[in-house]
Amino acid sequence: MGWLNGLFIVLFWWGFLVPTTYELQSYETQILLQLRKHLEYPMPLDIWQNFDGDLCFLSPTPRMSISCQGNSVTELKIMGDKLPSAQVSDGYSGFPVHNQTLSDSFSMDSFVTTLTRLTNLRVLSLVSLGIWGPLPDKIHRLYSLEVLDMSSNFMFGSIPAQISRMVRVHTMVFDGNFFNDTVPDWLDSLSNLTVLSVKNNRLKGSFPHSLSRVTSLTDVVLSHNAISGELPDLSALSNLHLLDLRENRLDSELPALPSGLTTLLLSNNSFSGAVPSQLGKLNQLQHLDLSRNSLSGMPPSELFSLPNISYLNLASNMLSGSLPRSMNCGEALGFVDISSNRLVGSLPSCLDSTSGKRIVKYGMNCLSIDTKNQHSKSFCQEASTSQRKHFPGKAIALLVGVVGGIMIIVVLLAVGLFIFCRKTASRGPVNLHSAPKVVLDNSASTMSSELLANARIISQAAKMGTQGNLVYRLFSMEELAEATHRFDPSVLLGEGSIGKIYKGKLENGSYVAIRSLILHKKFLIRNLKLRLDLLSKLRHPHLVNLLGHCIDGGMQDDSAVNRVFLVYEFVPNGNFRAYLSETSPEKVLKWSDRLAVLIGVAKAVHFLHTGVIPPSTSNRLKTKNILLDEHLIAKLSDYGMSIITEETDKSEAKGDSSKQRNVTKLGDDVYNFGFILLESLVGPVVRDKGEAFLLDEMTSFGSQDGRRKMVDPIVLTTSSQESLSIVVSITNKCISPEASRPSFEDVLWNLQYAAQVQAAADSDQRSDAPSLSQDS
The missing domain is CATH 1.20.5 (Single alpha-helices involved in coiled-coils or other helix-helix interfaces)
Structure with missing residues (x-):
């Protein structure tokens, strides 16, 4: 009977424990399903809907995975498709507004409250899900968390100070959000932190000194923010391998840096003083970019001979002196850019670009070699003297x-x-996600009156035109004549098929670009105003802002005119094509910078296609119409001309349905953008050779040897093979002769993915000159 008693005890405890286990699993399952509801049922979680078993046993996909230990969820990874494809704000608070966010009903507080019930969660990755709002302090209740990645969402405000209590966190990634407070100064509380990445946000203020005490750090990425002031001594960070502070406002001298650095990216800041000799002792360094700063003096020759250095960019500084003729270069060095400085003398033999061993850019100095691309020696001497004086x-x-x-x-x-x-106070709470309707005059138009009268802006980005600091207004002919010296030929910027463009200077001292637009037929004033009203609402960070217009000779609504002047912001740094040309070697962009330009333009065109009803089509996409501002941010010009020209009318005359016409025109934009991608890969393309010829040339991209022959050397030496392949693939799809081309959303997604792959390659210290390394 003793064995029966033992069996009874076992069965008793089994019956006691099983319901408890079942309830615990059911509880966490309900939490996961509730999170799916909070996230408005994203596509990667569709598999949850009809799955009857334990979610822990679901097979992982590239966009979703769940890991469990015991009866608890320990890892949750979800990647959506709500990319922040237009980094825009409301103009006052810097809060994000975009049709890619989750709806108005989404509550960040409720979402995080639900999330924190997964108390054993160690890895959390929620990427591109449209999550918006300030991140609540209660996120710290995930006290077991070790990895937190919420990149490519729409969170704003500050990074919660309570995160400092999450002492187990070793990886924290908030890339591609809208955080607009200062960089946290409590990071030294996270004693296990190894990876910190908060790039592409709006962080401001000084670089936190507390970060120099987090000795566990291996990767610090704070690029593309607005961090200013001094960079502190970071030499104590003995484990640091990657430091990326590009595109900020740091303006101190370069401090002491850790000896174990492999990648140091400090370009596009305002660092001053000499390049420290200590950099020439960083024997692990592989990738160094100090370009576009205000560094002066003679660069240490030891930099060029570091044993592992493969990429060295010192361009666009104020470096002076003469590099030693007998200077040595490291065997791994594949790319050097010392252009746009004040260097004199001859070029060291190891930088002789004719050897084919490495790519060297040295234009716009005062060197005694290749004098047609150099300043005179006196220019550099006078510039240095003037600077000191x-x-x-x-x-x-x-x-x-x-x-x-x-x-x-x-x-x-x-x-x-x-x-x-x-x-x-007078209008109640601001709704960041409502779609404002553009109020237009109800007058006759050759473009459908109903279409114009019901035109609306889907994305809140366009509403910024009435709230931001760029106020749209009417100009008089007298103002424009005075701004252009009576349209003197000396201020003519260019002439195209739809009119001339002049550079003008307004009474307040600001520069503008004035397009004299010749219409194909006369329009009634009231009809033209409808079109201009819609065009004026198009506001996007990557569009050249339309500031106003002037109707030539028109006074009454029933007057007929055929010329209108459009006044745009003046974008100073020329067009994208000039930055791809070998004729201007000092300006040629590397691969990551080209990707940034392409992504910016793709965001703008995606907005024109999906953020406006009716969509803006036939946007004259070509590299000459992509302008770069003083920060090399891309801005698309010549967009939206179909709104106020006869192109729409011509399509209507063919009897096509509205839907089919829009699809065709959107496809045209994709097709033309394909040639922009092609030029970004191989350099300026001469379309006069014929599209058939160029399409045949694309077939050679399929082989490695073909790519080496066609692709621009600067692309080959600064790109990873995977990133390059992604762009080659989407280029082929865009310029396919078939009608079924990808949408701009697909194009944008692929470009952003290529940029992420490239950033990961840089972080993993891959070579920036893959073709050279394969040759050697």
């Missing part, structure tokens, strides 16, 4: 400018806050 005065002017700028900003913020509060 006038530096105190410049410093004072800079100080006065900064102080004055701060005072202006304070006043504007105060006025803006007052207006904002008044509007909020």
Whole structure:
């Protein structure tokens, strides 16, 4: 009977425990299903809907995976498709607004509350899911968390200070959001932190000194923010391999840096002083980019001979002196850019680009080689003397400018806050996600009157035209004549099929570009105003802003005109094509920079296709119409011309249905963007050779040897094979002669994926010159 008693005890405890286990699994299953509801049923989670078993046993996919231990979820990874394809804000608070976010009913607080019930979660990755709003402090309740990745969403405000209590976290990634507060200064509380990546946000203020005490760090990526001031001594970070602070506003001298660095990216800041000799002792360094700063003096020759250095970019600084003729270069060095400095003398033998061993760019110096692309020696001497002589005065002017700028900003913020509060009080809460309707005059038009009268902006981005600081207004002919010296030929910027473009200077001192647009037929004023009203609402960070217009000779609504002047912001740094040409070697962009330009333009065109009803089609996409501002941010020009020209009318005359016509025109934009991609890969393409010829040439991209022959060397030496393959593939699809081309959303997704792959390749210290390394 003893064995029966034992069996009874076992059965008793089994019966006691099984319901508890079942309830626990059911509880966490319900949490997961509730999270799916919060996220508005994203496609990667469709598999959950009809799955009757334990979600822990679901097979992982590239966009979803769940891992469990015991009866608890320990890893949750979801990747959606709601990419922040237009980084726009409301113009006052910097909060994101975009039709890719989750709906108005989404509650960040409720979502995080549900999420924190998964108390044993160690890995959490929620990427591109449209999550928007400030991240609540209660996120710290995930006390077991080790990896947190919420990149490519729409979170804004500050990174919660309570995260400092999540002491087990070793990887924290918030890339591609809208965080607009200062960089946290409590990071030294995270003693296990190894990877910190918060690139492509709007973080401001100074670089946190506390970060220099987190000795466990291996990767710090804070690029593409607005961090300013001094970079502190980071030499104590003995485990740091990657430091990426590109595209910020840091303006100190370069400090002492860790000896174990393999990748150092500090371009597009305002670093000054000499390049420290200590950099020439970083024997692990593989990739160094100090371009577009204000560094001066003679660069240490030891930099070029570092044993592992493969990529060295010192372009666009104020470096001077003569590099030693007998200077040695490291065996791994595949790319060197010392262009746009003030170097004199001859080029060291190891930088002789004719050897074919490495790519060297040295234009726009005062070197004694290739003098047609060099300044005279006196230019560099005078520039250096002028800099030393006038530096105190410049410093004072800079100080006065900064102080004055701060005072202006304070006043504007105060006025803006007052207006904002008044509007909020009188109109109730601001809805960041509603789709405003463009109110248009109900008048006859050759473009469908119903179409124009019901035109609306889907994306909140367009509403910024009435809220931001770029106010659209009417100009008089007298103003434009004065701004252009009576349209003098000396201010003519160019002439195209739809009119001339002039550079003008307004009375307030600002520069503008003025297009004299010749219409194919006369329009009634009221009809033309309908079209201009819609065009004026198109606001996007990657579109050249339309500031206003002037109707030539038209006074009454029933007057007929055939010429209108469009006034745009002036974009100073020329067009994208010039940055791809071998004739301007000092300006040629590397692969990651080309991707940034392409992504910016794709975001703009995606907005024109999906953010406006009716969509803006036939947007004249070509590399000459992509302009770069002072920060090399891409801005598309010549867009939306179909709204106020006869192109729409011609399509209507053919009797096509509206839907089919739009599909065709959207496909044309995709097709033309394909040739922009092609030029980005191989350099400027001469379309005059015929599209058939170019399409035949694309077939050679299929082989490695074919790519080496066709692809621009700067692309080959600064790209990973995977990133390059992604862009080659989407290029082929865009210029396919078949009608079924990808949507711009697909194009954008592929380009952003290629950029992520390239960033990962840089982080993994892959060679930036794959073809050279294979040859050697």
